[in-house]
Amino acid sequence: QVQLEESGGSSVQAGGSLRLSCRVSVSIYRSYYLAWFRQAPGKEREGVAAIDTDDKTTYADSVKGRFAISRDTAKNTLYLQMHSLKPEDSAMYYCAARPRLYYPPMTVTQALGAGVEAFRYWGQGTQVTVSS
Numbered sequence: 006q007v008q009l010e011e012s013g014g015s016s017v018q019a020g021g022s023l024r025l026s027c028r029v030s031v032s033i034y035r036s037y038y039l040a041w042f043r044q045a046p047g048k049e050r051e052g053v054a055a056i057d058t059d060d061k062t063t064y065a066d067s068v069k070g071r072f073a074i075s076r077d078t079a080k081n082t083l084y085l086q087m088h089s090l091k092p093e094d095s096a097m098y099y100c101a102a103r104p105r106l107y108y109p110p111m112t113v114t115q116a117l118g119a120g121v122e123a124f125r126y127w128g129q130g131t132q133v134t135v136s137s
Contacts, residue, residue, distance in 0.1 A: 007031050007126040009100050014131030021090050021135070027083040027100030027128055034058070034078040038103040038113050040124060041074060041085045043096035043133075050099070050121050054085060057113035058105055065117070068094075090135045097130040 008030035017023055025041070033039060040055035054064045054074035062074050073086040083100050101124035103116055116123040 007037075007102055009102060009126055009128035011098065011100050011128045011131040014098060014133045016134040016136065017090055019091055019135055019137050022086070022088045023090065023133060024087070025085040025098055025100075025131060025133070027085075029081045029083065029100075029102060031081065032078075033076060033081050033083070033102075036105055038105060038116055038124075039074075039076060039083045040101045040103070040117055041083075042099045042101055042121065042124075043094075044099070044130075045096040048096075052117040052120060053098070055113045055117040056083070061113055063114040063117050087133075090133075092135045092137045095133060095135045097132055099130045100128045102126040 010028045013025040035058050038057050041053040042050050043053050044050040053068055056062045056074050056076055071089045075084045103124045
């Protein structure tokens with residue numbers, strides 16, 4: 006069973022920065038696509054960013070140029086560096102993992118666009134609150 010544990014959520018002022026971390030319980034080197042999703046109260050969970058096993062990344066339009074996803078395979082940890090935060094970025098942030106050979110086959114861009122159904126394993130979330 007793959008376990009994911011997020012950390013790093015906090016309350017910040019608009020324009021500020023945060024870095025989220027997600028520790029994965031198994032090796033992520035060649036085995037999993039990893040992603041960050043977020044969910045605000047009353048809204049659906051949406052994909053924010055994802056990274057594949059070749060370190061190709063993809064982002065939601067709303068965060069392009071402000072957020073950066075990365076991974077440290079030696080630490081089995083996923084990161085989300087967030088800059089220029091806006092109040093509309095406030096949400097619970099979740100990390101998710103999709104086995105590379107999951108069916109149906111997808112590129113990392115397709116997987117993020119497909120949403121929650123494309124990812125098998127989920128963390129419990131970490132709260133980000135951005136005040137104006």
